[in-house]
Amino acid sequence: MKLSEIKKHLASLKTIAFQLPNGDLVPNHFHVTEVGRVTKNFIDCGGTVRNEEVANFQLWEEDDYDHRLHPEKLTNIIELSEKVLNIADLDIEVEYQGATIGKYGLDFNGTNFVLTATKTDCLAKDNCGIPQEKPKMKLAQIQTQNACSPESGCC
Numbered sequence: 774m775k776l777s778e779i780k781k782h783l784a785s786l787k788t789i790a791f792q793l794p795n796g797d798l799v800p801n802h803f804h805v806t807e808v809g810r811v812t813k814n815f816i817d818c819g820g821t822v823r824n825e826e827v828a829n830f831q832l833w834e835e836d837d838y839d840h841r842l843h844p845e846k847l848t849n850i851i852e853l854s855e856k857v858l859n860i861a862d863l864d865i866e867v868e869y870q871g872a873t874i875g876k877y878g879l880d881f882n883g884t885n886f887v888l889t890a891t892k893t894d895c896l897a898k899d900n901c902g903i904p905q906e907k908p909k910m911k912l913a914q915i916q917t918q919n920a921c922s923p924e925s926g927c928c
Contacts, residue, residue, distance in 0.1 A: 774879040774886075776828050777862045780851060782881050783844040791832060791867070792885040794877070799832055799869065799888075802840045805847060807831035808854040810863070819897025828854075828863040830879075833870065866891075 783789070791799040813825040854860055867877045867888055877888035895901055 774865050774881065775862050776851060776855065776860065776865060778881070779865060779879070779886070780848055782886070783848045786844045789842055789844055789847060790885040791869075792882070792887045793869075794888060794890045798885070800834050802838050803832050803834045803842065804840065805830055805842060805850060806833045807868075808850050810854075810858050810860045811866070817896040819900030821897060823896065826861075826863055827866045828860055829866050829868065831868045 788801075790801065791803065793799065807829065809829045811827050811829045814822070815825075816822050865879045867879050868874050869877065869888060875888075876891055878891055880887040880889050895903055898905075
């Protein structure tokens with residue numbers, strides 16, 4: 774989800790809720806402690822220089838159970854961050870504390886913002902000797918010579 778999309782969704786909401794990939798909701802007294810621009814410059818294992826940039830939200834919760842972040846307040850935080858940090862309409866990543874800090878993508882299901890699981894990946898598979906995915910075939914489609922059939926008694 775991009776910054777423009779979250780602002781569009783926030784404009785139609787009365788309350789904000791974030792849902793974890795397992796379906797649980799982030800406690801409703803969460804804070805968005807950071808909205809920022811994260812730039813990652815790196816070299817992948819194939820030697821290619823890469824640059825990534827995302828908008829980053831950090832969700833945090835504490836024992837202040839009466840705290841509620843309202844949609845217009847989050848919109849204001851986002852717009853201030855865009856202006857002061859010169860953030861473009863970037864994809865959003867969300868950090869949230871579980872057993873360790875987790876990094877998630879963001880989606881919207883019509884009611885809640887949904888934290889989506891992210892995965893690592895090799896960006897240079899062709900240089901690393903990683904085989905391309907093998908085609909999936911049904912065993913019934915595989916033709917073999919001199920194969921024994923279940924009725925032949927050879928198995």
